[in-house]
Amino acid sequence: MFAERLERARKAAGLSMKALGGEIGLSANAIKKYEHGEAMPSSSNLLKLAKALDVRTEYFFRPTKVQLEGVEYRKRASTPKKTLARINGDVLDQAERWYELLEFYPDSVKPIPEFSLPEALPEKVETLEQAEALAILMREEWDLGLNPIHDMIDTMEAKGIMIITTDVETDKKxxxxxxxxxxxxxxxxxxxxxGDRQRFTLAHELGHLVVHGRLADDIDEEKACNLFAGAFLLPKQALIDHLGESRRYIEPRELFMLKHEYGISMLAILYRAGQCGIITESTQRGLFMSFSKKGWRTEEPGKPYEQETTYLLKQLVYRALGEEYIGESKAAELLGLSVSSFHKERKLEVLSAATAN
Structure with a gap:
């Protein structure tokens, strides 16, 4: 257990055996022996390893072990393997804490629902355009109507999908x-x-859950999921209500306002306007060229759409603490905090200090 966890933590930190050894005053060979299970560190070296790898010492001996299966990355071709290893390590660590927490809840309590797809979904999707109808069907089944979805993370978590955010620096790759x-x-x-990019990713991955195993052989799943994501975030009828059924030109300010109302990028709205037949291909192409000249394909004007975050793990930790399923020390461990830091957070001392300043 210790050997495997040490290796994963080292890779998640983006360190070689030599680099890790150098940080704590050991040789690369010593780290190698730890990771191969040939030796165990002393208590002092264990503390140094935890500090260098930014984990609590409990991490190395955590009993819960999960397996992340069927992984599909939305990444660029240039994403380094080291970066993917760091992401994978971070995700597994968070997922393990999730499942350890859920094990403390009694069987009679179901803190999160079990995910299931609507029975109304068609068994076969024969055309790419049907992805639009699937998005509307999912909105109907989840009682979302055609209005903006203000919190994609909360919407998906409420249906039993686990959302994890990673702080690993990826250089936007x-x-x-x-x-x-x-x-x-x-x-x-x-x-x-x-935030708008996060939301599109969330909707895209929801699309994979919906269309997987249903697409005809000649349909590209990535294209279907992109169409699903756009339609889920900004349904055709809602877009027509805002822009009209047919336009000769769309003002950039209109796109900007729609972006901040529906949480979808200006560029994606342009794609949607073309998909929905509101503008012609030539009009869309001209607007794309204008975006390129202004540099808006790289960075859109104005303040970025606000990022989303998940509070569910923290909420369930405090719920478990309140119901005495766990103690303060375990709560701190599950949240990756020191006991003293957690105690201040629990007593709202951090908020009080921030207000005073």
């Missing part, structure tokens, strides 16, 4: 990944992305 732990779908998004 990674958007997210999807997989599953047992029957639970897991979606991971990067905190280095803007």
């Amino acid at each position: 990674f958007d997210g990944l999807a997989g599953n732990i047992g029957p639970t779908p897991v979606v991971v998004i990067s905190t280095s992305q803007s």
